[in-house]
Amino acid sequence: MSTDCERVREIAAELALGIADGEDRARALEHLAECTGCRAAVERLSSVADELLLLAPAQEPPPGFEGRVAESLRPAARRAWRGRRLALPVVAALSAAALAAGAVWFALGDDRELADSYRQELAVANGEYFDASSLELPGGEKVGYIYGYQGRASWVLALIYDGVDDGTYRLELVAEGGEKLPLTELEIAREEGSAGAATPIDYERLTEVRLLDERGREVADSELRE
Amino acid sequence: MWSLSDEALVAGLAAGDQGAATAFVRRFQARVFGLAVTMVGDRAVAEEIAQEAFTRAWRHAGAYDARRGRVTTWLLSITRNLAIDHLRAKRTEPLDPDAIGDAERAMWATAARSAATPGDGETDELRAMLGDLPGEQRRALLLAALFGYTAREIGAIEQIPLGTAKTRIRAAMRKLGRDTPGRDDERRRGGMR
Structure with a gap:
């Protein structure tokens, strides 16, 4: 058993109960x-x-x-809900890219509906916000995007579309204080x-x-x- | 419709069958609402949480995988997460260890004597194992599992060091995880009613 295995086994109970702290959870x-x-x-512990x-x-x-609940689960409501989300072909893949891109697409809709949908999506994994930034060459030419998610486990996804x-x-993160x-x-x-992974510290840092x-x-x- | 297995109801839910949706709500509403009330202690808030839990289950019914758990536990996990989000959002005030300790003890006392509810037989074995745990381990485990408290918060509630809180949670989970033979078989079998 590796050191990583030992660390994860040590906190397996907290992971299973959903009470591990963000950094431990991301590493695990x-x-x-x-x-x-x-x-x-x-x-096994999660099933317990x-x-x-x-x-x-x-x-x-x-x-x-x-009656109230059954009424709210009518197929018409689901079609409307799906229609908003499945406008992006990648959503079905449930990838990090899909979540981030979904947030971008939502911006084209009604603001109140956007806010409500966005909150619901974030609540799924205790998320706080999504973020998107341009990835640029030293001369300022845009070559892709960085998508970030701040949640109980934060993650970063990089998407390169041109110019590299x-x-x-390798992707490297820089934390507050300059730690790499x-x-x-x-x-x-x-x-x-494209590539992405859970970040070892909160995205907001x-x-x-x-x-x-x-x-x-x-x-x-x-x-x-920025 | 009413005699279909839990898994078949979820499949109907995913397919947009309104009859399955109604049967699904009828079958699980008491469990979902009961858990929400137990966790948040307010019937009006619990009703909102329960309704949202059914909505989430309906939206994600297509992704339900029977190999990963029974329908009941899947639905109750959704309910728990929603209730914990609510509880954590409220936790801006300092913890009152006595009040929380009382809530946990009341919760355990209710669970320990509850045997009259249909379907409760499935929890007898687990309840017995919990009853065999030292009181402080059981308390720590229930505070984490049913109220979403972290080890640090449990340390504050119980007025014990963080390391001791972690040890209690881990020891309790280890015992329950080790002493539950056949749980996987039971899960695979599903719930024909």
Whole structure:
């Protein structure tokens, strides 16, 4: 068992109960994506946590509850809801890119509906906000976007669409105070590529995302929340 | 419709079947509302949370995977997350350890003696195992599982060091996780009614 495994097993109970703090959770999620043994251990405890909820005594809701709820679940309402979300072909993939792009698309709709939908999407994973910034070459030419999510586990997704040579690159985060944190590798083929990962610290504590070549030289940079 | 399995109802929900949606709400409303009331302690707020839980389940019914858990626990997990969001948003004032400790003890006392509700037989084994835990471990576990308190908050409530709070939560979960043979089989079997 690796050191990472030991760390994750140590906090498996908190992960299963959903009470691990943001940094621990982000690190653990990164490890769980790759380790089937730890994933099975956490899933087993998660099933215990889920079963504990059955202990709450059942209680009949107020009169009329069933009718009101059933009425709100009519197919017409779902079609309207889906129509807003599935306007983007990538939403079905449930990728980080889809979530961020969905937020952008929502901006074209009615503001109040946008705010409501946005809050609902964020609430799914205790999110606070989405963010998007341009990724630029030193000369200011835009080559892609950085999408960020501030939530119980924060993440960053980089999308390159033009202007960067094919090859293997690394994404690096810069935190407040200048600390540099590796994020993940990014492959560019035919001048396009994308990569993302959970961040080891909250997104709101990041100031910059850098795209580095194999020698560690900065190729492009994104100043966050400018 | 009323005799369909839980999983079949969710499939109907995902397909937009209105009859399945009504049957789904009828079958689970007491459990969902009961959990919400237990967690937030206010019937009006609990009703809003319960309604939102059904809406979320309806929206995400297509993504439900029976291999990952029973319908009941899936739906109650959604309810729990919504209730915890509400509770955490309210937690701007300092914790009152006595009041929270009382709420937890009342919750456990109710759960421990509750056996009359239909379907409660499925929790007998778990309730017995919880009853065997040392009181301080059970309290820490229920505060985390049912009220969403972190180890740090539980430390403040119980007036114990953070490390001790973590130890209590972990020990309780380890025992329950180790002593629940057959849970996976039960989950796979699903709930024919």
